[in-house]
Amino acid sequence: MxxxxxxxxxxxxxxxxxxxxxxxxxxxxxRHSFARTMLRRAAAHRWTVAKTRLDLDELGRGTAVYTVNAEGFELNFIAFCQVLEESDRTDRVIAKSWDITAALVDGELTPEREADLRRNVPFQEQGRTDPETIIMTRANRSARFFDYVSDCLSTGTQPDVDKIGPSPYLIRSTAFYGNGKFGLKELANIPAGHPLSVPYRSQMLAAWLLRELSMELVEHVAGAKALAAGTVAVPLDAAWAKYFGLGNATGLGMVPFLVNHPxxxxxxxxxxxxxxxxxxxxxxxxxxxxxxxxxxxxxxxxxxxxxxxxxxxxxxxxxxxxxxxxxxxxxxxxxxxxxxxxxxxxxxxxxxxxxxxxxxxxxxxxxxxxxxxxxxxxxxxxxxxxPGSPPFNPAMGCRELRELLQQNYGWARSYDFATPERSSYYWYSSADSEEPRRAQRARLAAGTVEHCTDIARRINALATDLAGLPAEASVAELLLAHPCHRFAVERIQQTRCYQYGELRDNLLDAEFLPLSTQRxxxxxxxMNNFSPQSTDWVRVTLFSGAPRVADILNGTDDDDWLFPLAPEGGNA
Known part of the structure; x- marks a missing residue:
């Protein structure tokens, strides 16, 4: 740009x-983070959200549907709910089952369409959707919080802030797939006038509705428990309803995304x-x-x-x-x-x-x-x-390439890759976890395909060979002599229009901290409530403090939820 x-x-x-x-x-x-801007748009344009179906049994198993009217466009969010054994729950990408699987679809939810979604969405990566399905997602109940909160509500009481702790959520989401994956609608195919044409707005809407479902679900289960016990259940009060967010955990897979999308x-x-x-x-x-x-x-x-x-x-x-x-x-x-x-x-x-x-x-x-x-x-x-990246230009002169390298990649030249610590790690796609991973280079197996996250190393290697060519030579001549530099040359050309197009870090370095990029x-x-669990993955909360559906419908959202506070009676 x-x-x-x-x-x-x-x-x-x-x-x-x-x-x-x-x-x-x-x-x-x-205030310009994606969650805030999505809800501000919804409030300003008076989006409506109707709970068109909540067909659940006493354990919370069944189907939920929310219908959204967003500036004249109908959207439907459908969730298929079950209850897994705790031993079957995992937030890993390689999981095969989840407590909740859901999809956000563009247009009417016909019986035929619902039947197709029911056959595919519960299987997530193993399923396929029609091209008018925008987002596919899934989540698990929190082992610590969901049953505790439903127990409280079933006896007419609100949760204790101290027992919920600093990360308030009822369910944890694990993925929000979109933009063409598994047959989903590509962002480029959403027309410019559509309220979801802005990148990541679809994911934020699906996450917000998933958070809404989590509270509807816990209140429904609480009601069933109360009926069985002969007590009177209460809903979450307004303060708790705003405080609860959506749990999430994120690992190394996010880091290569920014490297690949300057x-x-x-x-x-x-x-x-x-x-x-x-x-x-x-x-x-x-x-x-x-x-x-x-x-x-x-x-x-x-x-x-x-x-x-x-x-x-x-x-x-x-x-x-x-x-x-x-x-x-x-x-x-x-x-x-x-x-x-x-x-x-x-x-x-x-x-x-x-x-x-x-x-x-x-x-x-x-x-x-x-x-x-x-x-x-x-x-x-x-x-x-x-916009898309500019086309590769093999006619560029080596003089101009040197100038761009020095201007935009001088920082990379500070790394001495003759020192083993500067190349301690390599990045690859794990066949077992189905996610990007990094590992010690000393354990690199022959034939392993290494990700192109080693920007600084590639730039340094290019600079060495570029110094041996005359300034009037072209990039084409450079690559005929040194074809291994195609990626580095294209990267320099690709990022020349960006002020902030490249992380100022060596991702192979022994001291590189992936958490920084993830945060x-x-x-x-x-997201907020950043709680690292290692150098490579972090737990967070999304939409804590955010308005619920009723707040948007009633026009009571004042978009003032920076630094959300717990309900009164906490441990501050």
Whole structure:
């Protein structure tokens, strides 16, 4: 995507800052994350969601259907529910059964269509759908929370915040397939005027409806338990209904996606950086109401972090260490608000202060600043429509190729690949787990196909051979002599139009932390409660604090759910 003007280029943070693993360690969701923008669009255009069927037995087995009218387009979300033995539940891609399998379909749900979905959707990757099915997904009940919450509701009580803990969800999703996989509708075939034509909006809608189903399901099971026990069940109260999100766990498979899609990486970075820089450029008088709003968000963020003190965060900074840093920023802002200055770019000063403290507190402050940018939605949607890569140009001269390499890939030249630690890992597709994986290079078996995640190594190898060719030689001549460099040359050409098209990391390095890239991606989706379980996978929550269907229908969604708080009575 071409940058709009040179002024914008100079105002945005540098790629070295934005694309470093350290900075990505501090990524937080913003008002322009995909979950927030989807619900804001739904509320603004008064989408309607009707529970057209909830045909479940006392254990919650059966079928649920939600019909969505989104700006004149009919969508149907159908879920097939069962109850697995706990020993049969796994969140791995290689699972064969799930408690819930579901699909989001475009258009009317006819009996014939439902029958076809019923034959295929429960089998997920093994099934196939018609081309008007947009999303296929699945989820499992939480062993810790689902039965506990249904037991509470069946006896007329609400859950205990301390027992739910810092990650509030009833079910855990494990995949949201779309864009042509398994016969699903391709994004390119959704017309421009369709509300789901924006990338990832379909996935977010399916996830939101899956979260809605989780609460309908737990209330239904609670009602059946109450009937059997002779008690009176109650629904989740409004505070709990908003607090519960959708659980998720994500591993290494996400990392190669950004390596393989530099245009998306650039767009997702600009989705964060453009509104941030607009906010930091503004000058404020001490009495400006925006500053009062920022203080309020500081205080909410502090309460949110206090409630997450038991969350496992290593290697990210713990909430107990972030909170004092946040207090420093708040005190600095309050001192400015009490001063007699005329007007100053105080947010830019605070942002620099936050960046010097930690990536985590910088990320929180950046999300607070972006929260004030309420006029960016149209530009955000435009950013997410990423054009295809430019065609490969074998006629490019080696002089121009050298200049582009030095300009955009100088960072890669800092790695010395003669040192074994710089190539400790290799990336591959596991036949057993059916996912991208990384392993120690010392265990690399002969014939293993290695993924092209080794950008820095390939660029360095190209630079060495490129130095031996005359400047007037063409790329075609270079590749005739060194055909192994085709990928690196094409990569340099492909990313030349992007400011943020390449991670500033060596994915083969012994010190590379996949969690950094995963956190950036998940925050862009809108997830929170990052809880790493190893260096390679992390648990998160989506839509915690978000409005439910009734809030959208009643027009009561105020789009104010940054840093969601637990219902009263928690352990903050």
């Amino acid at each position: 071409m940058l709009q003007d040179e002024r914008t280029v100079h105002e945005l943070r540098s790629p070295e800052e934005v694309l470093s693993g350290a900075d990505m360690n501090g990524a937080w969701a913003t 245009g998306y990486l650039d767009a997702w970075c600009r989705l964060r950086e453009v509104p941030l820089m607009a906010g930091l450029a503004a000058s404020y008088a001490p009495g400006h109401p925006d500053l009062v709003r920022i203080v309020d968000l500081f205080e909410r963020a502090d309460r949110h972090l206090a409630e997450k003190s038991d969350l496992k965060t290593v290697p990210f900074l713990s909430t107990d260490l972030i909170r004092p840093q946040l207090h420093q920023l708040r005190s600095e802002l309050q001192a400015y608000m009490a001063s007699s200055q005329e007007s100053a770019p105080v947010l830019a000063r605070l942002h620099a202060m936050a960046a010097a403290l930690s990536p985590e507190v910088r990320g929180i402050f950046a999300s607070i600043v972006v929260e004030l940018q309420t006029d960016f939605d149209q530009e955000a949607e435009a950013l997410l429509t990423v 950036f991606q998940l925050a862009t989706y809108g």
